[in-house]
Amino acid sequence: MWREIEPDQRYDVEVDGHHLVAYGFGDGDEVLLCLNGGPGLPCDYLRDSHGWLKEKGLRVIAFDQLGTGASARPTDEALWDITRYVAEVETVRQALDLGKVHLLGHSWGGWLAIEYAIHHPQSLKTLILENTAGDIPHLSLELERLRAALGSETVAMMQRHEAMGTLDHPQYQAAITLLNYRHVCRLDEWPAPVTRSLGDWNMGPYMTMQGPNEFLYTGNLKDWNRIEQMAGFEMPVLITTGQHDELTPACAMRMKMALKDVQLNVFPNSSHMPFYEEPQAYFPVLLDFLLRHRN
Incomplete structure (x- = not known):
């Protein structure tokens, strides 16, 4: 199944004067364009888990979003905006001459994929929404439910540290670690591409757009909700999630x-x-869905 393989191509793309790096596996007209989560994560974990699909006749493209991985890392907080990221995706699609794509978005990449689909539906063959949400206020309610399973005393402790701004306290971090192992990845040992991405996390975009951790949304996306606009989507959509997912x-x-x-x-x-x-x-x-919607 999945395995780490070296990309067949490495591309350099300019986006509004900033340098981006993209990676390609395989070739052909059936393009799977992958938007990874974060914000602020390099694409390693999503790129390396899906690159092998070139063996199934797909051209797989992933890229380090601005501020991550091998791409440029400016510090201007005004850049950390979903509208600018939509323009970035379109620039990559055009620069690499990808044509109409199967757009796969995971987690934050799913929010970006939804926003892209609203503004560029003509560029999509299909939309694949993995472990994501279309309504962040609703997601925040779900996260409160997951936190509640830790018990009332633990939740009270977390709320105290959040109110005081002491999120680096060992008690609070222990609770977050437990939630991560329950709801982010349930494997005893996390795969190398995951630990690589997490080890190179740029917290600037993450803090600005999402918040301090996976279970507290305070950034500029906290009120983001595109459920109404999604009703207008005409392209086939695949949604995948896990029973224990943080994005439930x-x-x-x-x-x-x-x-x-x-x-x-x-x-x-x-x-x-x-x-x-x-x-x-x-x-x-995933492969069955893509096979049924090749054209």
Whole structure:
């Protein structure tokens, strides 16, 4: 199934005077353009889990978003805006002459994919929304539910540290670590591409857009909700999630109810990364969807 392989191509793309690096696997007209999560993460974890799909006749493209990985890392907070990132995706698509693509967005990359689909629907063959949400206020309610499972005393402790701004306290960090192992990746040992991406996390975009951790949204996306606009999507959509995902099956269901041509798969033994946690279940679903929508 998935394995780390070297990209076949490395591309340099200029976006508004900033340098981006993109990676390609395979060739052909069926392009899977991958938008990884974060914000602020290099694309390693998503690129390296999906690059092998070149063996299935797909051209797989991923790139380090501005501020991450091998791409430029400016510090202007005004750059950390989803509208600017949409323009970045379109610049990459045009610069690499990708034509119409299958757009795969994971986590934050899913929010970006939804926003891109609203503004550039003519550029998409299909939309694949992995472990993501279309309504962040609803997601925040779901995260409160997941936190509540830690117990009332632990939640009170977390709220105290959040109010005081002492999020680096060992007590608080221990609670976040437990939540991460429950709802981000349930494997005892996280795969090397995941630890590489996490080890090179640029917290500037993350703090500005999302917040201090996966379970507290305070950034400029905290009120983002595109459920109403998703009702207008005409392209086929695949939604995947894990039963234990931090971006919960309820978030996935909320998107499904808004869409016209949609398939939803929930993987029972996964949280936020079924392509690592349950690859034997995840990849057949993805490949079947793409096979049915080749053109």
